[in-house]
Amino acid sequence: MDQSFENAVTVFYLNPENCRFYMTEQKILMCSIPTLSFDARVFLAKAFPFEKNEEYLSVLNEEKQEVGMIRDLAVFPEETAELVRSELEKRYFAPKIKKIVKVNERFGFSYWEVETDFGRLSFTVKDIQRSLIRVSEERLFVVDTDGCRYEIENVNELDRKSYSKIQLYL
Amino acid sequence: MKRKASWENEPFPFEEYFVSAHGKAVFHFPISSNFCLSLIEGEVFLAEDALYRLEKRKGEVLERCFPLEKIEEARFYGYTGIAVCEIRVEGLWLEFCRSRGKDKKNISQLVRIVNEIADGSLQAKDAVFVPKSSTCPRCHRPYAPGSQVCHHCDSKKRFSGRLLAMVRPQLLGILLSMILFGATTLFNLVIPMIQRNLVDGFLQNSDIEYAVSHISSMVLVVLSMALVRVLIVIFSVCRNNLLSRVSNKTVVKMRGDIYRHIQTLSVAGISRHTAGDLISRVSRDTEEISNFLTHQLPNILEQVLTLLFVGTMLFSTDWRLAIFILLPMPFVAILFRVIWRRTQKLYRRQWFESANADTTLHDIFQGVRVVKVYGTEKSEIAKYDKVIANLRDVSVRSEYVWSSLMPYANFLMQVGNFILLYYAGTHILEGQMTIGELTMFTSYVSLIYSPLRWMARVPRMLQRTMTSVSKVFEVLDEEPDVSDAENAREMTIRGEIEIDSIYFGYDENENVLENVSVSIHPGEMLGIVGRSGVGKSTLINLVMRLYDVNKGAIRIDGVDVRDIAQHSLRSQIGVVLQETFLFSGTVYENLVYAKPDATYEEVIRAAKLANAHSFIMKLPDGYHTVVGEKGYTLSGGERQRVAIARAVLHDPKILILDEATSALDTETEKLVQDALAKLCQNRTTIAIAHRLSTLRNATKLLVLDKKSVAEIGTHEELLKQGGIYHDLVMAQRQMSAIKKTKKNPDSL
Numbered sequence: 034m035d036q037s038f039e040n041a042v043t044v045f046y047l048n049p050e051n052c053r054f055y056m057t058e059q060k061i062l063m064c065s066i067p068t069l070s071f072d073a074r075v076f077l078a079k080a081f082p083f084e085k086n087e088e089y090l091s092v093l094n095e096e097k098q099e100v101g102m103i104r105d106l107a108v109f110p111e112e113t114a115e116l117v118r119s120e121l122e123k124r125y126f127a128p129k130i131k132k133i134v135k136v137n138e139r140f141g142f143s144y145w146e147v148e149t150d151f152g153r154l155s156f157t158v159k160d161i162q163r164s165l166i167r168v169s170e171e172r173l174f175v176v177d178t179d180g181c182r183y184e185i186e187n188v189n190e191l192d193r194k195s196y197s198k199i200q201l202y203l
Numbered sequence: 204m205k206r207k208a209s210w211e212n213e214p215f216p217f218e219e220y221f222v223s224a225h226g227k228a229v230f231h232f233p234i235s236s237n238f239c240l241s242l243i244e245g246e247v248f249l250a251e252d253a254l255y256r257l258e259k260r261k262g263e264v265l266e267r268c269f270p271l272e273k274i275e276e277a278r279f280y281g282y283t284g285i286a287v288c289e290i291r292v293e294g295l296w297l298e299f300c301r302s303r304g305k306d307k308k309n310i311s312q313l314v315r316i317v318n319e320i321a322d323g324s325l326q327a328k329d330a331v332f333v334p335k336s337s338t339c340p341r342c343h344r345p346y347a348p349g350s351q352v353c354h355h356c357d358s359k360k361r362f363s364g365r366l367l368a369m370v371r372p373q374l375l376g377i378l379l380s381m382i383l384f385g386a387t388t389l390f391n392l393v394i395p396m397i398q399r400n401l402v403d404g405f406l407q408n409s410d411i412e413y414a415v416s417h418i419s420s421m422v423l424v425v426l427s428m429a430l431v432r433v434l435i436v437i438f439s440v441c442r443n444n445l446l447s448r449v450s451n452k453t454v455v456k457m458r459g460d461i462y463r464h465i466q467t468l469s470v471a472g473i474s475r476h477t478a479g480d481l482i483s484r485v486s487r488d489t490e491e492i493s494n495f496l497t498h499q500l501p502n503i504l505e506q507v508l509t510l511l512f513v514g515t516m517l518f519s520t521d522w523r524l525a526i527f528i529l530l531p532m533p534f535v536a537i538l539f540r541v542i543w544r545r546t547q548k549l550y551r552r553q554w555f556e557s558a559n560a561d562t563t564l565h566d567i568f569q570g571v572r573v574v575k576v577y578g579t580e581k582s583e584i585a586k587y588d589k590v591i592a593n594l595r596d597v598s599v600r601s602e603y604v605w606s607s608l609m610p611y612a613n614f615l616m617q618v619g620n621f622i623l624l625y626y627a628g629t630h631i632l633e634g635q636m637t638i639g640e641l642t643m644f645t646s647y648v649s650l651i652y653s654p655l656r657w658m659a660r661v662p663r664m665l666q667r668t669m670t671s672v673s674k675v676f677e678v679l680d681e682e683p684d685v686s687d688a689e690n691a692r693e694m695t696i697r698g699e700i701e702i703d704s705i706y707f708g709y710d711e712n713e714n715v716l717e718n719v720s721v722s723i724h725p726g727e728m729l730g731i732v733g734r735s736g737v738g739k740s741t742l743i744n745l746v747m748r749l750y751d752v753n754k755g756a757i758r759i760d761g762v763d764v765r766d767i768a769q770h771s772l773r774s775q776i777g778v779v780l781q782e783t784f785l786f787s788g789t790v791y792e793n794l795v796y797a798k799p800d801a802t803y804e805e806v807i808r809a810a811k812l813a814n815a816h817s818f819i820m821k822l823p824d825g826y827h828t829v830v831g832e833k834g835y836t837l838s839g840g841e842r843q844r845v846a847i848a849r850a851v852l853h854d855p856k857i858l859i860l861d862e863a864t865s866a867l868d869t870e871t872e873k874l875v876q877d878a879l880a881k882l883c884q885n886r887t888t889i890a891i892a893h894r895l896s897t898l899r900n901a902t903k904l905l906v907l908d909k910k911s912v913a914e915i916g917t918h919e920e921l922l923k924q925g926g927i928y929h930d931l932v933m934a935q936r937q938m939s940a941i942k943k944t945k946k947n948p949d950s951l
């Protein structure tokens with residue numbers, strides 16, 4: 034991508050100098066951007082939720098229109114990053130699967146029981162083949178019937194028993 | 204209790220806790236919210252005067268309480284795997300609760316109820332809450348989406364009963380073919396007995412004279428054998444004919460049933476499935492079921508009969524020998540089980556992989572233009588190579604299992620024969636057994652292993668059939684959600700449309716349109732403008748009643764569209780959809796789609812009106828040129844004109860044009876517009892367009908913005924208002940001014 038492309042579109046990246054995140058007493062995330070004379074509630078969305086959890090975050094206003102982007106949360110001081118993280122937590126629930134206890138397939142649905150970083154969870158997946166999102170050779174996401182995503186960070190690092198339960202679908 | 208524990212941790216008795224502290228709640232439901240990388244179990248309670256959230260954190264129960272009179276409004280947010288309820292208290296929003304995606308129905312219900320309480324239309328004590336658990340109360344497994352039937356608990360018996368009901372007309376045929384199956388099996392089993400008689404009675408007898416004197420009875424035996432063979436042939440032919448008839452009929456009936464049912468579903472219902480999914484249910488699953496009923500089921504009968512008959516024959520002839528022969532049977536059975544366990548997985552894998560290969564191909568061919576344009580053939584080839592390499596590997600592996608284990612199984616089966624030979628040999632020498640009996644035994648031994656080999660496959664087969672059955676029933680169980688009211692009326696429409704403060708969202712929790720009202724008199728033309736994605740197409744979908752509104756009403760000639768018979772309503776509406784779709788077929792067939800009895804003259808008139816006639820006449824076969832997927836590819840604007848002609852051909856009372864002329868150049872558009880304007884004189888038209896000049900004939904303009912009506916009025920009124928429409932007009936004028944100056948720089 035050459036110069037002309039960069040000139041054609043500019044992305045407004047937020048950084049500690051041009052904006053300030055804070056939380057109201059009601060635990061609502063606010064952001065003030067003096068240059069835009071913006072100071073209101075904001076929502077967050079990950080641009081690349083499968084790969085970047087704390088990078089390329091879109092900051093949206095109440096109308097769900099973007100006011101700016103966070104290229105990397107790491108440039109913000111730790112307290113601010115914490116605020117942003119707690120807001121992201123409200124927005125995304127994607128437990129990481131540590132162990133697969135059971136996968137029963139029945140009538141086109143499969144019933145999963147897994148150990149995750151949020152404890153033991155069970156969920157249903159419709160049409161496994163179409164509900165697996167492969168991000169790379171080893172990383173994948175399982176999408177359940179409620180739209181919740183479950184991450185398997187590395188299929189090769191699963192224990193043998195867990196692996197054998199999903200091997201079929203890989 | 205044990206089973207439950209494996210699915211869920213023992214829940215904390217929030218209800219007891221709540222009742223002891225605050226008395227009885229109106230309703231309550233559990234939530235589990237993610238907080239600092241752990242899930243916190245809790246429960247939401249609505250009491251008559253307040254809303255409570257109870258949570259268990261670090262062994263303590265945390266309670267938050269909001270008096271209802273202080274809650275001004277509630278709001279639902281559906282995020283990725285999370286549902287959130289926010290409430291406004293004293294002008295400030297705050298998060299009341301959040302939970303995993305599976306509770307979103309409960310949370311959105313809560314939001315609705317709290318809002319109704321807040322605006323005074325509902326008393327908290329009268330609130331009705333229907334817990335929409337997404338898990339089965341019996342086994343705690345989650346339901347399939349859109350269904351409240353647990354496939355796990357739904358007994359197989361019920362399925363079989365419904366299945367039988369479905370094939371009832373063919374039941375007689377199926378029974379008859381089963382009987383024929385039984386008969387041929389029995390005949391097949393009789394042959395070894397006749398053989399024994401032949402060998403023992405005649406062939407083995409060294410007394411020539413005896414043989415000669417009994418030659419006639421020997422002929423009789425031989426003849427009876429021939430007769431049995433002939434009967435077998437006749438019965439098989441009858442059976443096969445019957446079977447193919449019955450199975451064809453069942454497939455056709457089932458497909459018809461499902462297809463008809465799918466047609467009754469609403470657009471929303473159908474789009475819950477992908478097209479491929481529905482196609483496979485209509486074609487593959489019904490095939491599978493019919494195959495089971497007409498082939499596997501009689502086959503089961505045959506195998507069971509063989510097993511029983513041969514078993515009794517063997518035992519009744521010589522039980523010791525029978526035991527010897529059956530000795531290797533358990534081992535054979537185990538071995539087959541092993542082979543099946545191994546290959547079953549591989550076969551499924553193979554199936555997945557081949558489906559995958561198909562999809563990949565489908566994708567590549569569908570997008571062949573994109574592939575060519577970007578010159579990515581090589582990487583596409585590599586992608587496909589990889590997919591088929593996977594398929595090949597799996598196939599090789601399953602072949603390998605078979606070919607390396609099958610010889611052992613065969614050998615084990617031979618062992619029975621060795622024992623037989625040894626045992627029979629000694630007994631024949633000692634004169635305790637005849638050669639005829641030996642012949643019979645050998646035949647039976649070879650017969651008894653076939654059911655065995657086959658039995659190993661039965662569980663898998665049954666499971667596959669049940670899967671198909673449940674998939675078919677799943678579609679059949681879906682209630683049409685946009686259905687005709689009981690007293691739905693047929694009526695002749697004049698064309699008065701009244702949209703009365705409607706609310707609608709594709710997802711029940713997120714409105715696309717809010718409080719939209721507009722009325723159109725017969726013969727008027729309403730133009731709808733607004734940003735892309737604002738809900739213009741959605742609004743006309745509602746007028747056609749492809750979906751039902753959530754709140755408010757749409758009335759045509761004063762009658763709620765929900766009270767008009769759907770076919771009556773739609774047969775009087777002509778639509779050109781934003782995505783013009785032509786069926787594979789001739790231009791003519793596409794034109795007369797909504798009015799099959801149109802005369803050629805009418806067709807040509809409609810085509811002329813849409814300015815399509817001239818280009819159609821240039822096509823190689825005129826109106827008979829095949830278009831659509833397989834045929835002649837029309838340009839975008841040509842397709843649109845065919846669609847316009849199709850819409851006006853059946854002389855609709857209401858004409859809906861969704862970006863119907865967007866792909867036409869301005870001149871052609873103007874021609875079409877003027878023709879339409881004449882046509883539209885006494886019919887109601889709703890037109891959507893981004894290019895405002897398209898709407899210059901509109902009597903009234905509706906500007907949609909932020910889910911609702913921003914402006915409404917005539918062109919002049921809106922211009923004067925100086926709002927969104929004014930800005931749009933100015934922007935587009937500027938645009939055309941620029942174009943003009945570029946074309947004609949002197950005019951500056």
Ligand SMILES: Nc1ncnc2c1ncn2[C@@H]1O[C@H](COP(=O)(O)OP(=O)(O)OP(=O)(O)O)[C@@H](O)[C@H]1O
Nearest residue numbers: 474709710715734735736737738739740741742781
């Ligand atoms: N079948 C559907 N299911 C779910 N959401 C839908 C569906 N169809 C449309 N939407 C959403 O509803 C909103 C309104 O869509 P709609 O098609 O009515 O927009 P529109 O105003 O016609 O836009 P355009 O001018 O681009 O045609 C969009 O946000 C769209 O994503």
Ligand SMILES: [Mg+2]
Nearest residue numbers: 739740781861
């Ligand atoms: Mg549209």
